[in-house]
Amino acid sequence: MSDIGDIVDPLALENQVCFALAVASRSVIGLYRPVLEPMGLTHPQYLVMLALWQHAPLSVKDLSRLLQLEPATLSPLLKRLEAAGLIERRRSSDDERSLAVMLTPKGRDLRKQAEKVPATIVERLGMDLAELQTLHHALTRVIAAAGDAHLAVPR
Secondary structure (H helix, E strand, O other): OOOOHHHOOOOHHHHHHHHHHHHHHHHHHHHHHHHHHHHOHHHHHHHHHHHHHHHOOOOEEHHHHHHHOOOOHHHHHHHHHHHHHOEEEEOOOOOOOOOOEOOOOOHHHHHHHHHHHHHHHHHHOOHHHHHHHHHHHHHHHHHHHHHHHHHOOOO
């Protein structure tokens, strides 16, 4: 493994992991926009729907944890999805403080249309699926390492 000191200019923009991740994120999310638009979804709303298609019903707290979003960020997304008739939010019968998020029939039906999204994005990226799976694995490791590093930072 090379040392950071081996890099000619460690502050050069093209050497920054954060820059590469930020540009890659904006670029890939940009590919999703025209694919999701006919479904009436933004990319963050699509992520919420993916979580619900896989795990519904979920409490807002569990959904927030799963998506790694603050409840304050998640709440407006849920309000818009509810206004679109894709989800319902109900107080839990077990715990009045807990809000359960569930799919409506319209939200469940949208899944069929969404099944085409991953293949469309892979095609638009023009990258080999194995390469994308390797990238996904590496990014998952980066997310875990950043989370571990965040926890280790004294406050």
